[in-house]
Amino acid sequence: MARPKIALIGAGQIGGTLAHLAAMKELGDVVLFDIAQGTPEGKALDIAESGPSEGFDASLKGTQDYADIAGADVCIVTAGVPRKPGMSRDDLLGINLKVMKSVGEGIRDNCPDAFVICITNPLDAMVWALQQFSGLPANKVCGMAGVLDSARFRHFLAEEFNVSMKDVTAFVLGGHGDTMVPSVRYSTVAGIPLPDLIDMGWTTQDKMDAIVQRTRDGGAEIVGLLKTGSAFYAPATSAIEMAEAFLKDQKRVLPCAAYCDGEFGLDGMYVGVPTVIGAGGVEKIVNIKLNKEEQEMFDASIKAVQGLVTACKAIDSSLT
Ligand code: A3D
Numbered sequence: 001m002a003r004p005k006i007a008l009i010g011a012g013q014i015g016g017t018l019a020h021l022a023a024m025k026e027l028g029d030v031v032l033f034d035i036a037q038g039t040p041e042g043k044a045l046d047i048a049e050s051g052p053s054e055g056f057d058a059s060l061k062g063t064q065d066y067a068d069i070a071g072a073d074v075c076i077v078t079a080g081v082p083r084k085p086g087m088s089r090d091d092l093l094g095i096n097l098k099v100m101k102s103v104g105e106g107i108r109d110n111c112p113d114a115f116v117i118c119i120t121n122p123l124d125a126m127v128w129a130l131q132q133f134s135g136l137p138a139n140k141v142c143g144m145a146g147v148l149d150s151a152r153f154r155h156f157l158a159e160e161f162n163v164s165m166k167d168v169t170a171f172v173l174g175g176h177g178d179t180m181v182p183s184v185r186y187s188t189v190a191g192i193p194l195p196d197l198i199d200m201g202w203t204t205q206d207k208m209d210a211i212v213q214r215t216r217d218g219g220a221e222i223v224g225l226l227k228t229g230s231a232f233y234a235p236a237t238s239a240i241e242m243a244e245a246f247l248k249d250q251k252r253v254l255p256c257a258a259y260c261d262g263e264f265g266l267d268g269m270y271v272g273v274p275t276v277i278g279a280g281g282v283e284k285i286v287n288i289k290l291n292k293e294e295q296e297m298f299d300a301s302i303k304a305v306q307g308l309v310t311a312c313k314a315i316d317s318s319l320t
Pocket residue numbers: 009010011012013014015033034035036039078079080081082083092096099102103119120121123144145148176229230231232235
């Protein structure tokens with residue numbers, strides 16, 4: 001059986017890391033596409049030359065030609081511009097929307113059966129636009145943000161409790177922005193909900209509030225340290241987790257930006273929610289109940305995403 005084909009649109013910091021991870025995990029053959037001449041070719045060759053030492057079998061190719069992504073099974077999109085210190089994700093909207101148009105058309109024309117994972121910011125609006133520009137079914141187009149935001153939350157919790165991060169489950173709902181909703185009630189250590197751990201004296205409410213806020217600011221914290229761009233190791237790892245769930249039909253329960261049509265009371269929009277990812281793409285949205293406080297935070301996040309979608313429509317009248 002031929003190896004799966006993984007197309008990476010954007011061969012920058014995240015794209016290169018995605019290619020390295022996909023090859024090392026032998027998820028399939030990798031095509032790196034970028035408009036920058038030489039970058040995808042150079043990264044593809046460099047990673048291929050790490051194969052003999054690492055011991056993986058995967059072919060890697062860099063290209064500026066969309067025809068090379070033909071028939072891809074998975075397509076991960078990082079094309080566009082990342083933020084610099086002082087910028088919000090929303091500041092990227094105008095420039096990255098134009099990029100989504102060309103990328104969406106490239107996917108539509110060359111790999112309409114792919115499972116598409118968007119990473120480009122502002123995430124929830126860009127994945128919505130990418131689905132429209134590509135015309136692919138909504139369950140085959142989703143955005144990576146929740147896995148990353150949850151991983152950050154899990155990391156901070158594991159440090160606070162001094163336990164293995166393997167035993168910490170957590171998820172973050174809502175849009176991938178300042179209004180995201182890290183769910184304390186639905187996050188656990190080995191099944192014990194965080195509020196119970198506060199009652200047990202493992203931490204305090206103040207410390208938990210600080211961890212929630214650090215999770216919300218997780219992207220900005222890295223941007224502030226790097227100064228020249230945004231996070232790329234953890235974002236790439238998170239998207240690979242989603243791609244692997246699809247390629248291996250794992251039915252993983254992962255938070256991602258998925259198209260909600262009725263779920264969570266939403267009327268056709270992309271936002272971060274818990275989902276089941278398997279061979280069918282986003283196979284299910286896990287429609288959990290929110291309490292009053294969570295619902296208020298979720299509503300504020302929805303409002304922020306809706307504002308970005310409205311801004312996209314004002315820029316490009318082909319979006320409906
Ligand atoms: P960067 O290293 O700049 O890579 C982006 C690449 O896109 C560059 O190599 C560009 O040449 C390329 N590119 C630009 N326009 C096009 C085009 N029209 N077609 C093809 N390629 C193009 O950025 P990065 O890899 O650090 O980040 C990529 C995106 O991911 C940015 O928008 C970030 O804001 C976003 N990001 C999202 C998250 C989430 O959790 C959602 C996390 C981190 C970064």
